[in-house]
Amino acid sequence: MEAYAADAVDYARDTYGKVLDFSPESLDELEAIAAQLHKSFPKSFLSKFFKPRPSDAQLDSMSKLLGGYLGEVIRRKMGGSWNINEEFHALGLQLAEDD
Structure with missing residues (x-):
């Protein structure tokens, strides 16, 4: 997910001219x-003929990119690690436990 977050930084800069610096404030840019x-x-139905929706693979990639960045901001601020959730067979952020 760290690699997806790094890719998000490049994508934001190259495509939108936005700076993502892993600060909580940068999440406003991510939302934009x-x-x-x-x-x-x-x-609309007609616009689908002229400009098709993104494919499922494109949506999946963009979700990982934006979600990876969001998760990295949280992880860097609150601590934690990326882990596989065996119950859901999915990668997720496990926050650090308070001492």
């Missing part, structure tokens, strides 16, 4: 990027 991506999706 997500909103712009959402606005770019076709909304």
Whole structure:
């Protein structure tokens, strides 16, 4: 997920001219990027013929990119590690336990 977060930094800079610096304040920029991506999706039936929706693979990639960045901001601020959740067979952020 750290690699996805690093890719998000590059993507934000290269595509939107936004700076993601892993600070909690940078999540406003991340939200703006997500909103712009959402606005770019076709909304009407006719627009689907002219501008197709992103594929499932593209959505999956973008979710990992943006989610990885969000998770890394949280991990760096609160501590924790990325782990596989055996119950859900998914990668997730496990926050550090308070002492």
